Amino acid sequence: MPAPPPDPFKTFLGYHLRRLSVAVMSDLTATLAPLGLKPAEASILYVLKSHPGLTQSEIGKFLGIQRANMAPLIAGLMQRGLLERRSVDGRSQALKLTPTGEKTRAAAWAANAAHEARMFAPLSPPARQKLITQLRTLWHPHQNT
Amino acid sequence: MPAPPPDPFKTFLGYHLRRLSVAVMSDLTATLAPLGLKPAEASILYVLKSHPGLTQSEIGKFLGIQRANMAPLIAGLMQRGLLERRSVDGRSQALKLTPTGEKTRAAAWAANAAHEARMFAPLSPPARQKLITQLRTLWHPHQNT
DNA sequence: TATTGTTATACTCTATAACTATA
DNA sequence: TATAGTTATAGAGTATAACAATA
Numbered sequence: 001m002p003a004p005p006p007d008p009f010k011t012f013l014g015y016h017l018r019r020l021s022v023a024v025m026s027d028l029t030a031t032l033a034p035l036g037l038k039p040a041e042a043s044i045l046y047v048l049k050s051h052p053g054l055t056q057s058e059i060g061k062f063l064g065i066q067r068a069n070m071a072p073l074i075a076g077l078m079q080r081g082l083l084e085r086r087s088v089d090g091r092s093q094a095l096k097l098t099p100t101g102e103k104t105r106a107a108a109w110a111a112n113a114a115h116e117a118r119m120f121a122p123l124s125p126p127a128r129q130k131l132i133t134q135l136r137t138l139w140h141p142h143q144n145t
Numbered sequence: 146m147p148a149p150p151p152d153p154f155k156t157f158l159g160y161h162l163r164r165l166s167v168a169v170m171s172d173l174t175a176t177l178a179p180l181g182l183k184p185a186e187a188s189i190l191y192v193l194k195s196h197p198g199l200t201q202s203e204i205g206k207f208l209g210i211q212r213a214n215m216a217p218l219i220a221g222l223m224q225r226g227l228l229e230r231r232s233v234d235g236r237s238q239a240l241k242l243t244p245t246g247e248k249t250r251a252a253a254w255a256a257n258a259a260h261e262a263r264m265f266a267p268l269s270p271p272a273r274q275k276l277i278t279q280l281r282t283l284w285h286p287h288q289n290t
Numbered sequence: 291t292a293t294t295g296t297t298a299t300a301c302t303c304t305a306t307a308a309c310t311a312t313a
Numbered sequence: 314t315a316t317a318g319t320t321a322t323a324g325a326g327t328a329t330a331a332c333a334a335t336a
Contacts, residue, residue, distance in 0.1 A: 008191040012257065013265055013273055014169045015188075016280040019209065021166035023284055024159045040326090043160075046153040057294060064164065069327065071296055091294040091335045112157065120158055122282050128158055134276060135161040137267050139168055185303090202317060214304065216319055236312045236317045 024119050031115040035108055036080075040065065040073060042112065045082065045097065045105035053086075053094040064141070077101070169264055176260040180253055181225075185210065185218060187257065190227065190242065190250035198231075198239040209286070222246070 009015040028039050037045075040063070047059050054062070060070040074095070077083045082101030085093040097105060120128055154160040173184050182190075185208070192204050199207070205215040219240070222228045227246035230238040242250060265273055 006195050008195040009188075011274075011277070012261060013277050013280075014166075014173060014261060016277050016284065017162065017166045017169060019286075020280050020284040021159075021162045022209070023286075024162060028159060038325095043154075050151050050153040055294075064167070066328070067293095067295070068297080068329080074295095089294095089336070093295090116157060116159060120283060123279070127279075129156075131276075131279060132156070132158050132161050134268070134272075135158075135165045138265060139161065139165040141164075141168075183302095200317075211305070212318070213306080213320080219318095234313070234317095236310095238317085 027119060028112065028115055031111050032108060035104065035111065037104070037108055041077060042105075042108040044073060044077065045101060045108060048083070048095055048097050049102070049105055052096040055088065055092045055094060057092070059095070172264060173257065173260055176256050177253060180249065180256065182249070182253055186222060187250075187253040189218060189222065190246060190253060193228070193240055193242050194247070194250055197241040200233065200237045200239060202237070204240070 025039065032039060032042050035042075043063055044059055047062055048054065051059075051062075056070045056074045057067055059065075060067055065073070074083065078085070081098055082104055083095050084098050084101075085095060088094050123131065170184065177184060177187050180187075188208055189204055192207055193199065196204075196207075201215045201219045202212055204210075205212055210218070219228065223230070226243055227249055228240050229243050229246075230240060233239050268276065
C-alpha cells in the first residue's frame with residue numbers, strides 16, 4: 001500500500017493563511033452584499049464609529065488603503081447619505097457617521113459578527129482571542145504602507 | 146487622561162487574518178521575484194514535485210485556480226522550459242518538472258522557507274505547527290471552488 | 291515645500307462565457 | 314453529454330503619477 005503523496009504546503013503557514021483569508025473574505029463579501037456594502041466600505045464605517053472626526057487620509061492609513069483609492073469610496077458613502085463632512089481647514093475634512101450611516105454600520109456590524117461566529121465556530125472564544133493575538137504579533141504594519 | 150479609542154477590529158479574526166495575509170503575500174512576491182516567479186507559479190512547481198503527472202486542471206483544483214487562468218500560467222512555465230507534457234488522452238496532458246524546472250523549484254522552495262522563517266520568527270516551531278493545524282481546521286475548501 | 295483630496299490610468303488577479311477537440 | 318484546454322473579456326482591487334488648493 002503506497003503512502004499518499006505529501007502535501008507540499010504542510011509546513012508553509014503563509015499558504016494556509018492565504019487560503020483561509022480568501023475563503024473568509026469571500027463569505028464576508030456575500031454577507032455584506034445585501035446591505036449594499038463591500039468589506040472596505042463597512043470597515044470605513046467601523047473606523048468612523050470608534051474614531052469620529054478622522055479625515056479620509058487618516059482612515060486610509062489606518063486601513064491600509066491609499067489616498068487615491070479612498071476618494072471614490074468616501075464619495076460613494078457620502079452620496080448615499082451615510083457620512084457627513086466638516087471642514088477642518090481648507091484642504092482636509094473631518095468625517096463622521098450620519099444617523100443613517102450609524103444605522104447601516106450597526107446592521108453591518110451585526111452581520112459581520114454573525115459571519116465571524118459562523119466561520120470560526122470550531123474555535124472556543126479564548127482560542128479565537130489567542131489566535132487574534134498571535135496574528136497581531138506577526139503583523140507589522142510598516143511592511144505595507 | 147482620556148482612554149484611547151478602542152480598536153474596532155479587536156474581536157474580528159477575519160480582519161487580522163486578512164491584514165497578515167496581505168503582508169505575507171507581499172513579502173513572498175518580493176522574495177520570489179528575483180527567481181522570475183510569482184507565488185502562483187511557484188505553487189505549481191511545488192505541487193508538481195509532490196504530485197508529478199497531474200494535469201493542469203487537477204493542479205488548478207488543488208490550488209483553487211480556475212481552468213481559464215491556469216492556461217497562461219502553464220504556457221509561461223512551458224515556454225521557459227520548466228515543465229514537460231505527456232499526453233494522457235487526446236484532451237489532457239500529464240505535467241512534470243524538467244531538470245531545469247526542478248532546479249528552479251528547489252531554489253524557490255529554499256527562498257520560500259527563508260521567507261517563512263523571517264515572517265514567522267516570533268513563533269516557535271511547535272506554535273507555528275499548531276497555528277497551521279488551526280487554520281486548516283477552519284478552512285473548508287468547498288466554500289470556494 | 292509638504293499635504294489633502296482628486297482624477298486618470300495601468301496592472302494584476304479573478305470570474306464568466308464560449309469555443310474546439312476529444313471522451 | 315461531459316471534460317480538458319484555450320481564448321476573449323470583464324470586473325475587482327490596487328498602484329503610480331500628476332494636478333489644484335491649501336498649509
